[in-house]
Amino acid sequence: MTDKTMTADEAVSRLRSGMTLGIGGWGSRRKPMALVRALLRSEITDLTIVAYGGPDVGMLAAAGRIRKLVAAFVTLDSIPLEPHYRAAREAGAFELMEIDEAMFMWGLHAAANRLPFLPVRAGLGSDVMRVNPGLRTVTSPYDDGETFVAVPALRLDAALVHVNRADRQGNGQYLGPDPYFDDLFCEAADAAYLSCERVVDTAELTKEAAPQSLLIARHTVTGVVEAPNGAHFTSCAPDYARDEAAQREYATTPWPEFAERYLASPEGTGS
Amino acid sequence: MTVTRAEYCVIACAEAWRGNGEVLASPMGLIPAVGARLARRTFSPDLLMTDGEALLVGVDGTVEGWLPYRRHLALVTGGRRHVMMGASQIDRYGNQNISCIGDWTRPKRQLLGVRGAPVNTLNNPTSYWVPRHSPRVFVEKVDMVCGVGYDHADGAPHHRIPRVVSDLGVFDFATPDHSMRLASVHPGVTVAQVREATGFDLVVPDEVPYTREPTERELRLIREVIDPQNARSREVGA
Numbered sequence: 443m444t445d446k447t448m449t450a451d452e453a454v455s456r457l458r459s460g461m462t463l464g465i466g467g468w469g470s471r472r473k474p475m476a477l478v479r480a481l482l483r484s485e486i487t488d489l490t491i492v493a494y495g496g497p498d499v500g501m502l503a504a505a506g507r508i509r510k511l512v513a514a515f516v517t518l519d520s521i522p523l524e525p526h527y528r529a530a531r532e533a534g535a536f537e538l539m540e541i542d543e544a545m546f547m548w549g550l551h552a553a554a555n556r557l558p559f560l561p562v563r564a565g566l567g568s569d570v571m572r573v574n575p576g577l578r579t580v581t582s583p584y585d586d587g588e589t590f591v592a593v594p595a596l597r598l599d600a601a602l603v604h605v606n607r608a609d610r611q612g613n614g615q616y617l618g619p620d621p622y623f624d625d626l627f628c629e630a631a632d633a634a635y636l637s638c639e640r641v642v643d644t645a646e647l648t649k650e651a652a653p654q655s656l657l658i659a660r661h662t663v664t665g666v667v668e669a670p671n672g673a674h675f676t677s678c679a680p681d682y683a684r685d686e687a688a689q690r691e692y693a694t695t696p697w698p699e700f701a702e703r704y705l706a707s708p709e710g711t712g713s
Numbered sequence: 714m715t716v717t718r719a720e721y722c723v724i725a726c727a728e729a730w731r732g733n734g735e736v737l738a739s740p741m742g743l744i745p746a747v748g749a750r751l752a753r754r755t756f757s758p759d760l761l762m763t764d765g766e767a768l769l770v771g772v773d774g775t776v777e778g779w780l781p782y783r784r785h786l787a788l789v790t791g792g793r794r795h796v797m798m799g800a801s802q803i804d805r806y807g808n809q810n811i812s813c814i815g816d817w818t819r820p821k822r823q824l825l826g827v828r829g830a831p832v833n834t835l836n837n838p839t840s841y842w843v844p845r846h847s848p849r850v851f852v853e854k855v856d857m858v859c860g861v862g863y864d865h866a867d868g869a870p871h872h873r874i875p876r877v878v879s880d881l882g883v884f885d886f887a888t889p890d891h892s893m894r895l896a897s898v899h900p901g902v903t904v905a906q907v908r909e910a911t912g913f914d915l916v917v918p919d920e921v922p923y924t925r926e927p928t929e930r931e932l933r934l935i936r937e938v939i940d941p942q943n944a945r946s947r948e949v950g951a
Binding site: 468495513514515516517522523527528531532533534540541542543544545547562563564565566567568569570572573588619620621622623 | 766767768779781782783786789790812813817818819820821822823824825826827828829830831832834835836857858859860861865866867869870871
């Protein structure tokens with residue numbers, strides 16, 4: 443079977459400027475920060491980023507790598523408003539497709555199922571329709587005749603996700619309470635790069651955890667990156683909690699200064 | 714014992730979930746969270762609640778279910794949920810904004826983003842909590858409609874905004890055109906004070922009742938069991 447292990451830099455070397463990238467996790471939780479850091483070290487730019495946004499979005503925005511963002515929110519959780527994202531938005535730095543959390547999920551589902559869209563009872567009557575004039579509606583073909591938003595598939599050129607454990611073939615395991623939507627990101631993408639806290643033998647994955655924790659299936663994964671502390675400073679339960687001090691430092695330090703420290707340290711401990 | 718303003722707010726929030734049955738109470742903000750726990754321990758014992766992450770938990774923290782984000786979103790559209798959201802702006806028809814202030818294309822102040830407000834408001838009852846009632850929050854017209862108000866809902870089958878609670882009073886939309894009405898003022902607050910703090914013409918009935926008093930048992934639960942650290946007083950002062 444194919445050994446898909448590679449370094450974060452090798453994974454990023456397969457990405458190109460102008461691509462549409464999905465980034466897993468949620469807010470400041472289980473973000474693939476080792477992969478994001480490798481992306482920031484590269485020259486790749488002009489990206490369309492699709493994410494339940496956290497510091498991944500803030501950093502890429504601060505570094506000027508985003509052409510367009512697809513998101514329902516950007517937050518650091520314990521710090522509700524992401525300062526670098528805010529600054530970029532207030533400067534009009536990139537295009538935004540602002541959609542609702544459920545619309546976002548159904549867009550990923552549509553992409554994963556090779557459907558052009560899925561109907562959802564969300565968005566109608568809100569300014570999501572005004573700020574996204576490209577969004578279409580669809581009428582139920584059945585007797586109810588209700589109108590829904592036809593959420594377009596959020597197809598991705600590549601997905602970046604981080605989980606607790608994985609084997610060398612790309613079977614990924616989450617041990618925390620919430621899978622977020624990481625499996626969907628992988629299924630919605632042409633290529634997916636999975637970083638993990640620890641690469642283990644396949645048999646070891648189910649030694650202490652139930653098979654239901656095997657969130658990500660290897661046929662949806664292109665590359666496996668062993669990245670201990672790879673979600674830092676976001677949380678990666680149960681391996682570690684969010685590093686609140688590091689996050690505060692990120693939120694209060696001018697980006698160039700923070701980036702110099704953060705991108706230079708191999709584990710991304712930030713200081 | 715003197716009941717504090719924060720405690721009246723807790724009672725007003727708790728009342729939002731009265732009679733809701735076996736639905737998920739989703740409180741956002743500290744006082745709504747204390748209110749939801751109070752409702753669950755007293756008059757609405759069948760409410761479902763989360764640990765703030767992905768677990769459904771009982772009053773003593775016993776895990777009784779799993780509710781990660783993807784299942785939470787299904788629960789929203791299934792309708793068995795009553796959320797109380799925050800609002801950076803809210804207008805007379807209950808349109809709510811948490812996305813940005815100013816022009817959306819280049820906002821003066823970028824806020825959180827629409828989050829789940831569009832899906833919430835079209836699928837399950839959505840109430841709002843505003844800890845500091847002011848004309849900057851209660852505006853003539855919100856800058857970005859995130860939560861859908863009555864004038865934008867177009868008769869959507871599951872749209873309902875049961876109440877808005879602020880540090881000054883309780884508001885509903887029980888008027889012919891569903892414009893916001895003052896339902897009660899918290900003791901210590903005057904109607905004139907509410908009018909002055911509201912940036913649009915509020916419907917005010919001839920008789921405005923006071924928000925009800927907590928019972929002795931409720932007060933004890935709030936003070937000794939649910940919020941013994943008195944965090945509520947940091948969200949709403951005296």
